[in-house]
Amino acid sequence: MQNRIAEHPILGTPQKGRLVSFSFDGKNMEGYEGEPIAAALKAGGIMIHRYTAKQHKPRGIFCAIGRCTDCVMIVDGKPNIRTCVTPLKEGMEVRTQYGCSAKKDDTL
Amino acid sequence: MKRYNLIVVGAGPAGLCAGIEAAKRGMSVIVFDENEKPGGQLFKQIHKFFGSKEHKAKIRGFKIGEQLLKEAAATGVEVRLNATVTGLYPDKEIMVKHGDGMYHYKGDSIIIATGAAENMVPFENWTLPGVIGAGAAQTLMNLHGIKPGNRILMLGSGNVGLVVSFQLLQAGCEVAALVDAAPRIGGYGVHAAKVARTGVPFYLSHTIIKAEGTDHVTGVIIGEVDDHFKPIPGTEKQFDVDTICIAVGLSPMSQLLKMSGCTMEDNPRRGGEVPVVDEYGETSIPQLFAAGDVSGIEEASSAMIKGKMAGIRAAYELGFCKETETENSLEKCTADLDSLRQGMFAPGNKGKLIEKTEEGIPVSMNLLTKGFVADGEIIHFPGVTSQKGIHPVIECTQNIPCNPCQDACVKHCIKIGSHITSLPVVENPAPCTGCGLCVASCSGQAIFLVNENYEPGFASITMPYEFLPLPEKGDKGKGLGRDGKTVCDAEIIDVKSLPAFDHTNLVTMKVPAEFVMKARFFKAV
Amino acid sequence: MNDRLRDIGPFVPGRDDDLLICRCEEVTKGEIRQAVHEGMFTMPEIRRYLRCGMGLCQGQTCARLVKGIIASELHIAPSEVEPASSRGPVRPTEMSTLGNEEEA
Numbered sequence: 001m002q003n004r005i006a007e008h009p010i011l012g013t014p015q016k017g018r019l020v021s022f023s024f025d026g027k028n029m030e031g032y033e034g035e036p037i038a039a040a041l042k043a044g045g046i047m048i049h050r051y052t053a054k055q056h057k058p059r060g061i062f063c064a065i066g067r068c069t070d071c072v073m074i075v076d077g078k079p080n081i082r083t084c085v086t087p088l089k090e091g092m093e094v095r096t097q098y099g100c101s102a103k104k105d106d107t108l
Numbered sequence: 109m110k111r112y113n114l115i116v117v118g119a120g121p122a123g124l125c126a127g128i129e130a131a132k133r134g135m136s137v138i139v140f141d142e143n144e145k146p147g148g149q150l151f152k153q154i155h156k157f158f159g160s161k162e163h164k165a166k167i168r169g170f171k172i173g174e175q176l177l178k179e180a181a182a183t184g185v186e187v188r189l190n191a192t193v194t195g196l197y198p199d200k201e202i203m204v205k206h207g208d209g210m211y212h213y214k215g216d217s218i219i220i221a222t223g224a225a226e227n228m229v230p231f232e233n234w235t236l237p238g239v240i241g242a243g244a245a246q247t248l249m250n251l252h253g254i255k256p257g258n259r260i261l262m263l264g265s266g267n268v269g270l271v272v273s274f275q276l277l278q279a280g281c282e283v284a285a286l287v288d289a290a291p292r293i294g295g296y297g298v299h300a301a302k303v304a305r306t307g308v309p310f311y312l313s314h315t316i317i318k319a320e321g322t323d324h325v326t327g328v329i330i331g332e333v334d335d336h337f338k339p340i341p342g343t344e345k346q347f348d349v350d351t352i353c354i355a356v357g358l359s360p361m362s363q364l365l366k367m368s369g370c371t372m373e374d375n376p377r378r379g380g381e382v383p384v385v386d387e388y389g390e391t392s393i394p395q396l397f398a399a400g401d402v403s404g405i406e407e408a409s410s411a412m413i414k415g416k417m418a419g420i421r422a423a424y425e426l427g428f429c430k431e432t433e434t435e436n437s438l439e440k441c442t443a444d445l446d447s448l449r450q451g452m453f454a455p456g457n458k459g460k461l462i463e464k465t466e467e468g469i470p471v472s473m474n475l476l477t478k479g480f481v482a483d484g485e486i487i488h489f490p491g492v493t494s495q496k497g498i499h500p501v502i503e504c505t506q507n508i509p510c511n512p513c514q515d516a517c518v519k520h521c522i523k524i525g526s527h528i529t530s531l532p533v534v535e536n537p538a539p540c541t542g543c544g545l546c547v548a549s550c551s552g553q554a555i556f557l558v559n560e561n562y563e564p565g566f567a568s569i570t571m572p573y574e575f576l577p578l579p580e581k582g583d584k585g586k587g588l589g590r591d592g593k594t595v596c597d598a599e600i601i602d603v604k605s606l607p608a609f610d611h612t613n614l615v616t617m618k619v620p621a622e623f624v625m626k627a628r629f630f631k632a633v
Numbered sequence: 634m635n636d637r638l639r640d641i642g643p644f645v646p647g648r649d650d651d652l653l654i655c656r657c658e659e660v661t662k663g664e665i666r667q668a669v670h671e672g673m674f675t676m677p678e679i680r681r682y683l684r685c686g687m688g689l690c691q692g693q694t695c696a697r698l699v700k701g702i703i704a705s706e707l708h709i710a711p712s713e714v715e716p717a718s719s720r721g722p723v724r725p726t727e728m729s730t731l732g733n734e735e736e737a
Contacts, residue, residue, distance in 0.1 A: 003255045009278050009576045010154045010168070010611045014253025039252040047237040047324040054659040058323050060237025062656075062694075064244030065143070067225060069657060069689035069725070070235075080689065080725075084247075085144065110737035142724065195721025205726055209735035225693055230652050230662075359697055363719035374712035380697065381716060 003043050020090035037083040037094055038064070038071050049073050049083060053099035074102045112136045114422055115202060115215035117193045117364060120148020121408045122400025122415030123221035124176045127185040129419030129437075133428040137185045138213070140204055142192035145251075147173035148223055148400075150408060152246040154278070155271055156551035156610070158296075158510040160528055162444055163409045166512040166549055168610070170250075172408070196220070196364040200396065217395040217422040220365055221415060224358035224379065224401040229263065232318035234352075238325025242272040242355035249279040257351025261328050262286045263316055264355030265479075267295035267407070272355060273303045278575055283308045284347045287330050289315040289337050292461065292476040296453065297506045298552025304479035305629040307592035312477050317344060319352055328352055360402045370396060377458065378404035388421040388438065389414055395425060406455070413445045451507040451529035466507045467531055480590040481505055483626055490533040491522075491555075492625075498559040498568075499537035500546050501625075507531065516549035547572050548609035557616075560624050567624035568601060573615040578603060579632060587619045587627030596623040598630055635674050635715060641707055644670040654702065655695040657688025665699060669706040676700060676717035686717060689725050 007013055017033035024046060031040025038061050041049070048058040049071045062070040066085035074095040075081040079102070083094070095102045113135035116123045124146070127137045145151065153169025164172050180187060192205040200218050204211045226241040228234075238257065242264065245256040260281055262273045265288035273283050286303065291313050293300050304310060313333055320327035332343035359380040366372055370391035371384040383391040383398045390397050397418040400411035417438060424434040449455055452462050452471075464470055469489060474482040481503065486492050491502025500521060502513065507529040514524045514532065519539035524532050540557075547555045547570055557570035569587075573579070579600045587598035602616035619627045650663025660683045673679045676686070676699065685699055686692030692699075696717065704711040722731065 003258075005249065005253045005255055005279055007576055008249075008253070009574050009578075011170075011250065011253075016253070035252055039248065039254050042248065042254050042256075049237070052659055055653075057235060057659075058237055059235060059656075060324065061240055061244060061248075063226065063241050064247040067690060067693050072689070087144075192724050192726075194723055194726060197721070203721060205722070205724070205730060208730050209733040210726075210731060211735055211737040213737055227697055228694055230654060230698060232649070232652065235653055235656055361693075363723045366716075366719040367721060367723070372716075374716065376712055 002045060020088065022088060022090065022092040022094060024094045025096055031088045033090060034087045037073070037075065037086050037088050037092065039084075040088050041083065041094070048096065050097035051099070051104075056098075073097050109201075109212040109214055111214045111216070112138045113216045113426060113428070114138075114219065114419070115140070115200075115213055115217075116219045116221060117202070118148065118221035118223055118400070118402075119146035119187050119189070120221060120223050120400060120411065121150055121172070121176065122223075122411040122418075123148070123219065124180050124185070125412045125415035126219045126221060126397075126399055126419035126422075127187075128176070128179050128183050129416050130423050130428075131180075131183040131185045133420075133423040135423055135426070135428050139180070139185060139187045140191040140193050141187065141189050144190055146177060146187055146189060149243075150176070152243070152250045153271075153408065154250055154275060157409060158508060158551050159409050159448060160509065160511050161515070163448060165510060166551060169408065193364060196368045198369070216426055217397070219389075219397040219399055219415070219418045219422065220362075220402055221398070221400045221411075222361045222364060222402045224360050224405055226354070227357040227359055229316070229354060229356050231316045233321070234319060236319050236321050236325050237323070238321065238350055239319060239352045239354065242268050242353045245272055245276060245351075245353050249275060255279055255281050256353070257281060257349070259284050259349045260351040260353055261316075261330075261347055261349045262353045262355060264288060264357075265290070265293040265295060265300070265310070265312065266355060266357065267299060268358075269353075269355035270295040270299035270303060272353065273308065274299065276353075277303070277306055277308075280576070284349050285309050285311055285330070286479070287311045287314045287316065289313065289333050293479060296508060296552065297472070297475045297481070298504065298554045300475065300479040301481065301503070301590065302553045305588055305590050305592050307588060307631075308479075309592075310479035311345070314345075315339065316352065325350055325352055358401065358405045360405065362398075362402055365391065365398055365402070368393060368396060375404075377455070387442070389418040390421060395422060397422060410445060410448055413441050413448070417441045447528065448509055450509050453508060465505070465531060466529065469531075472505050475505065478591070480592070483590070486590070486625070490531050493534050493537070494560065495537045496561065497538070497540070498542040498557055499540045500534055501556045501558045502532045502534060502546075502550075503554045503556070504532055504550075504552065510551065512549045512551060513546050513555060516545040518543075518545070522546060542570070544570055544604060544614045545608065547614055548612040553612070556628065558624055560621065562618060565621055566618050567621045568616050568618050569624065569627060570602070570614050570616040571628065571630065573613045573630075574611060578605070578613055579615055579630060583632050585630055585632040587617060587623060588629040588631055589626050590628050592629070594631070595626050596620050598627060600630065637672050637674065639707075641670070654698050655683070655685030655688065657690050657694070658684040660685040660695075662702060665702045666706055669703055674703070674707060675715035676703070677715070679703060680717055691723065691725065692717065
């Protein structure tokens, strides 16, 4: 996982839970149980979390503390889940959010 | 509805300190925090704090956070996490969202310590994935162990921009440039210097014109600005980056205080919309207090003292402690706070160009405009001297309240005195044993141990080094100057890592003697 | 400050009018500037008119920027613009949670 810090000069080795599988838009990915979903996605090189309702522009992590809501995705069927503060659980289904739904609106 | 003597909103440094002081005096205290973990911004701060022993100088932010949590637990402060206070209503009633339900609480007194949120600067394509707040970079690196990106441009040269740039380097990222529209660096010179000497270029009087990329950031274009901060055509510079960090200041999160109906003011000197408070943080509503950044943007050390004062005052007003005890405690807090608010970065000096230090030495303009002290400027400072044998060279050039170096030297080679903003002076370097404690104790990483006559033709320089991989004895490489440019060949002759240094490794390099006052960083080849 | 008869000059299109200011509701700088010239001089009014500040982040990211733009069109300091009010819940809350009152 290309973006993970293996050893930090001050903080040492990051303390993580066990490695679990989850799915992102149907693709299998891995992350550590308990870390924010957004962290697992970023470690896996994913940058786009959703597309906006009006202009259909891509958005990703912005504030990383659950304030700006740019990182929201559909998690286990529920939309508007702030992935930067929601802990990863084994088997979670994470989907790119288009506006407020999981489906890209092809009529627009 | 549950009732407490004191409800604190926010379990950051101010909130925890407030709760601890109140609980010590017998109040029933509950602290609510919307986050999963308490400590506010403290756990993201991996650098050593400034100030004096009372201000917890030399201790890394996250360690201070751990200490506060222990103290809170020991004094019986209840801390409820994942609990969002959604409203502050008349008669000090609050509603809290916890799990799937809403709960009502009532406080005899309430202290709001909700902190601040990052400001934003919009530019073309700023909504592209890859543009993040500096706080986001800290959260990802220091809390979750993830690199925010590989090559980053930082916008903002205040303490946050400078400190986070250094942390990005520590996390293994490349910092392509540090940019600020202002003509001078806003944060401490030493924070800038430790970034500049690794080779990161500073572009003051520049701003971001646009972010490049379709799906996510692939590059950025910056441009010089004039006196009115308008871009000057033809000065564009392009960088290939995958991340742009924005660190342009903080604004208080004072929504709950606004709801309460207390008198508010829009005060740019305090960061935005803040409540009008007295010297203890009490608002126009009796027993409703504001503490920490929410009452005015400062820093963690001040937040802790402001929290203490609010907690003590709340306890006194509700009869939990006597007048004399209260007065003494509050006097001590006020003195501690005042001593922090001294020197070049005192609130009263914000935005001013201070041309001379308290000692009358011209301030380094190069430091303020490029991030490093020029070779010709550094020799004017009292910590920089030429001596026989090993001795400390202290490149501390601004009056900041800070004195761990004085206490660190067991041979009393370094003097600051009772006025802790004074620049450190190398008083009597003869007894120096080269133990390196001063190098490791300087929170600004501005002290070097120098031996001008290490070997015929060679000098040795011991530097603070907080990066991985750690160089090893025998490694050959280049010595970099304060500006981050290669100045000479260098060879590592010693590497010391002791628990007493608290993760500040001491790396000693051998350089040709004529570069002893120039080389300040090592790069392996 | 809120005198609608004040002459603030005509609306002059700017080069960066399609710069996004409110990220949640996707409101642009031009829309905000135009709204000021249509008579919205205060934060509460602009918020109700354009929805900037009403999205998921409740103005956390854009409020200061919107205030600056209004101030610039009115030729006053940002601290003189009438601020938006804060009402509970100050953070987005699901209706099912809001209606679920529990005993503390």
